[in-house]
Amino acid sequence: MSDHTTQAASAAGAADADLTRLTAVEMADRLAAGTLTSVELTQAHLDRIERLDPTVHAFLLVDAEGALATAREVDAARAAGEELPRLAGVPVAVKDIACTQGLTTTAGSRMLEDFVPPYDATIVTRLRDARMPILGKTNMDEFAMGSSTEHSAFGPTRNPWDLDRIPGGSGGGSSAAVAAYLAPLAIGSDTGGSIRQPAAVTGTVGTKPTYGAVSRYGIIALASSLDQIGPCARTVADAALLHEVIAGHDPMDSTSVDAPVPDVVGAAGTTDLAGLRVGVVREISGSDQGFQPGVQARFEEALDALRDLGAEITEVSCPHFAYAMAAYYLILPSEASSNLARYDAMRYGLRVTPDGSPSAEQVMGASRDAGFGDEVKRRIILGTYALSSGYYDAYYGQAQKVRTLIARDFEAAFDQVDVLVSPTSPTTAFRIGDKTEDPMAMYLNDIATIPANLAGVPGMSVPSGTADEDGLPTGLQVLAPAMQDQRLYAVGAALEARLRERQGGYVIEQAPEIEVRA
Amino acid sequence: MSTRTTAGPERTVAYDDLLTRYEPVLGLEVHVELGTATKMFCGCATGFGAEPNTQTCPVCLGLPGALPVVNRTAVESAIRIGLALNCGIADWCRFARKNYFYPDMPKNFQTSQYDEPIAVDGWLDVEVPPREGVDEEPFTYRVEIERAHMEEDTGKSTHVGGATGRIHGASHSLVDYNRAGIPLIEIVTKPLTGAGERAPEVARAYVAALRDLLRALDVSDVKMEQGSLRCDANVSLMPTGVERFGTRTETKNVNSLRSVERAVRYEMTRHAAVLDAGESIVQETRHWHEDTGVTTSGRPKSDADDYRYFPEPDLVPVAPTREDVERLRATLPENPAERRRRLQEEWGYSDLEMRDVVNAGAVEVIETTVAAGASPAAARKWWMGELARRAKTAGEDGGAVDLLDLGVTPAHVAELDSLVTGGRLNDSMARQTLEGVLAGEGTPTEVADARSLELVQDDGALQGAVEEVIAENPDVVEKIRGGKVQAVGALIGQVMKKMRGQADAGRARELILETLGVQG
């Protein structure tokens, strides 16, 4: 492990004074050394959640009892001299899109307000096998449809940098939890940018692994061919450790890739990028797309930093990225309309019974009307229309062709360079309520992140600084060829180290203390 | 979903009458439940008749987050069925989602195959039995197969509180998801034309042939009454001399071979009456009623039903290699019809004898018995005689059991036959031996040993008995000497009695005649 991860000093002063300020790597090291117990560490997070989460609203459910039980077991096992996984005892938060046996799992929807899954998602099983206390379930846009968490049926999450702003979405709860030191690590899901965009606007790290690298079994589906699960963390090395826990083949997921997990943890120790070929994608580089000036400035600086680290920067063109948004908003609603059909009140979920003696069809209709929010209905209608006979070829069929062309653009680009970079999000965090009335403006947040989902390639957002005009964090997106996830960690770690050198700490350490609101 | 109700029986015309004006066109869709141990996309058991909703899991209940994994055995069965139907096998095909809402469909889409079926363009030759007093010979009809594809079954709804068990008038419905996700193969014919008046029989013969084929493939238990083989019959009439197909109806709930024939016949007579009246056929689903022998109107159905099919993104394509296909082709059984012809010839059975053997389901058991060394005649004699009689009443509460469940194996029967042909046992001793085997006393040799069953080979004892009987029956002896040789039978019976059955009756006859100095 490289130096920077073990020597990271806490901004809060003496490390023991605030255990939550430690990196996950430091937590793991101290737990292993016996200078910290998992119960202390878990309790410190639970205390902070209790104090601050009523303000931030990153969590939909906190499982203090379950988390402490796991923590006690880990401490006992360690005391008994048992050999434990690297992250054993380090707490984690899970996006409320992953089924957790016995713990309500809502996907941010009224429809599943009282749904208690009888089974664990594969990644949850892996977290349990890694013996990580699960603090709770984090807030999200309903069924992961959104870029701000404002579409959560249970109210928005606030950005720890500015409580009047959104934390990104759909996984704003996970990113805010990490950014607010409510959890050192969190699980996210990324269908069009739902891990990367929240990471960018909260000054944290988020990775969308290669499609199929992490099991989707037990993850409430939005768009099956786009969804991917990944880690949220405050540092690249922390993200790598969680990535390693959750990645790997799962026979329960037919689209799961049966190949060894790339050495992301090793790559997260990279400090030098000599000879690395980095491509700037013209179509999402921000220069002609009207990205926010501060976002643009930090991107240019990041390119300079990469150059300093030995990388060769060239510009590449991916001409079909221009159609990515259009294709995405046909494929996603089409798959979603079908994936969400199962919420019909017949077996589980919200059930609304109209007066009289209603038919099954009427119960289904009334329940879906009451259970789904506007954005979900909007996309179900869009997808139902796009798949209709007579329109299929013009919409879904055409979108799939665009998808193929985008994948070819990536292939051609990766013939020339090793990784691609862009700003993660066109703007810093916007104000709560600013874009809720304008779906198109909301959709444009994901303009840079969507192509990776369409092509199945991995992507990461790593903090690149803060914008001069508003002091809010910005992110650099790194994209790599499929199954080359380790390259994301190499570039992310090197850039992170360079920024720390220049600024004397992680970007997240510039975040103001959270003021408790009544 | 509207339900049309029909007041009173619908008009029909006489069957023979309609054939002068119309040509029937049939399309048969057969759903076969595969006999795999687990479901199509999850590990749940598939046994019939379990407690409702006990064979379920997150996948087949469509719980949030659950994902399907294709059952490899089901794919192999589908390929074998395709090959047996002389179809081409796709080297790459996908599943699709068929989207529609219904409470017995956990995901509100059925995972099926749409425009990329696993098997296409085959045929099955069907032998239609001769009509009594009309035809000398069976006739053969080639049924062209359009496709065979894989899909999953739905759950089973029970409508409670109504008088009819139908949804109309029910107070509530119960759904059993044990059946949800059981692998199905749907086999669809091309339009069957040119069968004329024999069309209903062709339909029946096709389903029967398909059932035999599937049974020989050992891919399904093909029990129509339990729904593991289900037939939907599409029927339309084309006025004679017209080239364009008429509007069709799809009759469901046809649960026996006899019903297939009757339902097709009924629909033909109903269509003809509608067309004769100058009206048009409503394209719809019809329900067959076994008891009354009529169909009633179901749901209107149109080609434009919009299922919003799209490729199932949770599954990867099925891509059998040529080697896979050839390996599976090598496992195909002989075509059942051809096999029957071959065996009949080898065994020297008459048509009637062979038909009885087939109907009794005894082809395999006789084949195994012959292979174990018995003569075909002996194998038939035992299995179709004494053992078949036993099987009819050997079940609990006097019901029937399979021949092979009697406790007698083909090897036992072959051994029994060799004891007879080898001269150790006569017929009556063989029956006693079989009795012992049925009673679980051991193999035929063991039973014969234990019961001391053995023809007496020593002429001394037999000669003594012959002389005693001759002395005791002077009147019979007189008749024989007078030329009535057949009267010897009475003496043989008495000799056998004295020998307690343990003698060769043929040898006794020889000795009697020899002693009396009469030529046999």
Ligand SMILES: [Zn+2]
């Ligand atoms: Zn199941």
